[in-house]
Amino acid sequence: MDATPDCLLPAVALPAAECRGVYEAILTRRDTRGEFLPDPVPDEVLSRLLVAAHHAPSVGFMQPWSFLVVRDPAVRKTVHDAFLKAHAEAALMFPEDKQDIYRSLKLEGIMEAPVNICVTCDRDRAGPVVIGRTHIRTMDLYSSVCAVQNLWLAARAEGLGVGWVSIFDNGVVQRALNIPQRVIPIAYLCVGKIRGYHPKPELEAAGWLPRLPLDQLIHFDQWGNDTADGGLLDRLRADQRAVNEGEFLTDRLPK
Numbered sequence: 695m696d697a698t699p700d701c702l703l704p705a706v707a708l709p710a711a712e713c714r715g716v717y718e719a720i721l722t723r724r725d726t727r728g729e730f731l732p733d734p735v736p737d738e739v740l741s742r743l744l745v746a747a748h749h750a751p752s753v754g755f756m757q758p759w760s761f762l763v764v765r766d767p768a769v770r771k772t773v774h775d776a777f778l779k780a781h782a783e784a785a786l787m788f789p790e791d792k793q794d795i796y797r798s799l800k801l802e803g804i805m806e807a808p809v810n811i812c813v814t815c816d817r818d819r820a821g822p823v824v825i826g827r828t829h830i831r832t833m834d835l836y837s838s839v840c841a842v843q844n845l846w847l848a849a850r851a852e853g854l855g856v857g858w859v860s861i862f863d864n865g866v867v868q869r870a871l872n873i874p875q876r877v878i879p880i881a882y883l884c885v886g887k888i889r890g891y892h893p894k895p896e897l898e899a900a901g902w903l904p905r906l907p908l909d910q911l912i913h914f915d916q917w918g919n920d921t922a923d924g925g926l927l928d929r930l931r932a933d934q935r936a937v938n939e940g941e942f943l944t945d946r947l948p949k
């Protein structure tokens with residue numbers, strides 16, 4: 695790609711098909727639990743996912759993440775056991791009429807996925823004072839989450855599934871993976887080839903929660919002021935309708 699004379703890369707939209715690809719990855723990415731195939735993920739693909747993750751934004755450019763690639767069935771079994779324990783405890787936390795539905799949901803693919811990846815956050819990676827983290831200490835944790843999202847979208851682009859598992863005692867995972875104390879396990883991801891993507895979030899399809907109407911989540915200038923810009927809201931509603939009707943990628947993007 696040619697640089698413009700002052701060394702900036704041109705700020706132009708991606709060619710239409712590539713732009714659509716980005717939105718397609720975003721809209722069709724799913725959390726994957728029960729669809730993993732045993733086929734190994736080739737190193738060249740895994741490497742690309744990790745490159746994508748490593749190019750996430752991070753506060754003060756501290757890049758607080760590390761990536762633990764977990765293949766050993768014994769290590770994964772320890773994590774899976776931690777999941778089973780927490781899952782049983784979790785069921786009892788929901789109202790009684792929801793407990794059976796909760797128990798029926800498949801919420802991990804730790805043993806079925808050919809590889810697990812734990813994304814971590816080293817809170818001391820760039821010393822005690824970090825640009826952008828001086829006043830909000832949690833910004834480093836958010837940075838590692840950005841890496842997770844990059845990996846998740848890259849995996850969708852590669853036709854792989856990713857499932858985030860968070861139902862366990864993080865301390866058990868920390869010990870199982872021998873992660874030092876100052877490093878926080880942020881995301882435990884199951885990664886692999888899959889049978890296919892669910893068209894909707896599984897929790898939506900199961901009637902657990904609906905996708906919220908986006909136009910009801912927008913405020914203008916002050917929290918609670920939600921009517922100031924009817925033009926944008928009309929546009930949002932039409933875009934959301936197009937998403938629901940499967941027409942967003944074909945009808946709502948620049949040609």
Ligand SMILES: Cc1cc2nc3c(=O)[nH]c(=O)nc-3n(C[C@H](O)[C@H](O)[C@H](O)COP(=O)(O)O)c2cc1C
Nearest residue numbers: 723724725727800801802858859860861895896897
């Ligand atoms: C921080 C975080 C933690 C999650 N933990 C779990 C989990 O423990 N088990 C699970 O099945 N899904 C988990 N998910 C996936 C969500 O349930 C899923 O993203 C959501 O239902 C929307 O579905 P979608 O990702 O397929 O669009 C997690 C997602 C996030 C962002």
